[in-house]
Amino acid sequence: MAEPVRIPTAKVALSTASVYPESTATAFEIAARLGYDGVEVMVWTDPVSQDIEALRRLSDAHGIPVLAVHAPCLLITQRVWSTDPWTKLQRARSAAERLGASTVVVHPPFRWQRQYARDFVTGIARMADETDVRFAVENMYPWRYRDREMLAYAPEWDVTKDDYRHFTVDLSHTATARTNAMEMVDRMGDRLAHVHLADGNGSAKDEHLVPGRGSQPCAELLERLAANSFDGHVVIEVNTRRAMSSAEREADLAEALAFTRLHLAASTGRDVTAR
Numbered sequence: 001m002a003e004p005v006r007i008p009t010a011k012v013a014l015s016t017a018s019v020y021p022e023s024t025a026t027a028f029e030i031a032a033r034l035g036y037d038g039v040e041v042m043v044w045t046d047p048v049s050q051d052i053e054a055l056r057r058l059s060d061a062h063g064i065p066v067l068a069v070h071a072p073c074l075l076i077t078q079r080v081w082s083t084d085p086w087t088k089l090q091r092a093r094s095a096a097e098r099l100g101a102s103t104v105v106v107h108p109p110f111r112w113q114r115q116y117a118r119d120f121v122t123g124i125a126r127m128a129d130e131t132d133v134r135f136a137v138e139n140m141y142p143w144r145y146r147d148r149e150m151l152a153y154a155p156e157w158d159v160t161k162d163d164y165r166h167f168t169v170d171l172s173h174t175a176t177a178r179t180n181a182m183e184m185v186d187r188m189g190d191r192l193a194h195v196h197l198a199d200g201n202g203s204a205k206d207e208h209l210v211p212g213r214g215s216q217p218c219a220e221l222l223e224r225l226a227a228n229s230f231d232g233h234v235v236i237e238v239n240t241r242r243a244m245s246s247a248e249r250e251a252d253l254a255e256a257l258a259f260t261r262l263h264l265a266a267s268t269g270r271d272v273t274a275r
Contacts, residue, residue, distance in 0.1 A: 038067035117154035140178035175200025222263035
């Protein structure tokens with residue numbers, strides 16, 4: 001008799017960054033059409049991504065909830081929602097609360113943000129005490145150029161070295177860092193709250209490939225999450241900028257969703273716990 005299939009508890013969301021250079025609004029449309037459980041809003045230069053009421057209207061129109069908000073932590077978003085990083089996080093928390101999202105994703109500070117970096121660990125803990133929204137700090141990577149390596153993030157690009165309440169693991173970032181993704185997940189333990197699912201081949205460039213097209217243990221991670229009844233969100237955050245058409249982009253996002261659902265539906269008889 002076939003073993004029973006575990007129904008996954010984790011919801012699968014589409015990052016609005018995955019449709020770039022198309023719009024935030026397009027991400028909601030695609031998520032609804034393909035059957036994603038929700039979206040993660042990447043707050044960046046698209047004005048709609050910064051507008052809570054516009055996001056609420058999109059969510060209602062498409063029946064697609066906002067499950068997470070990615071705070072504007074990128075180089076290109078340094079002036080989005082203020083130039084003060086703590087103000088950005090406060091606004092991200094407010095957006096999450098107003099939209100019903102459970103998680104704010106945040107990167108560790110850039111090393112040149114010295115005061116912010118010095119206070120970041122304690123500041124994130126203090127903000128987490130003030131809300132039910134989880135601040136899930138995301139692993140990053142060293143910046144590399146040829147044979148040179150620059151440590152661009154502080155206190156650490158490997159966020160498991162600091163005492164955060166919740167983590168986001170990003171498998172494209174583990175590829176770029178050339179670190180063992182499953183060992184990082186082991187270190188995160190039950191503080192792993194959020195997953196950015198993508199793939200990579202260890203290039204110095206953060207690739208964000210469709211899961212299954214690189215060297216990262218995407219399938220193994222999903223099966224372990226399912227076996228351990230992970231109740232956070234799995235977010236497809238892939239790069240589709242090279243898609244030759246909207247149809248090709250949508251096909252990539254459909255493939256990523258199918259891969260994720262397949263490997264989250266782990267059978268109860270499989271042993272995929274940490275070894």
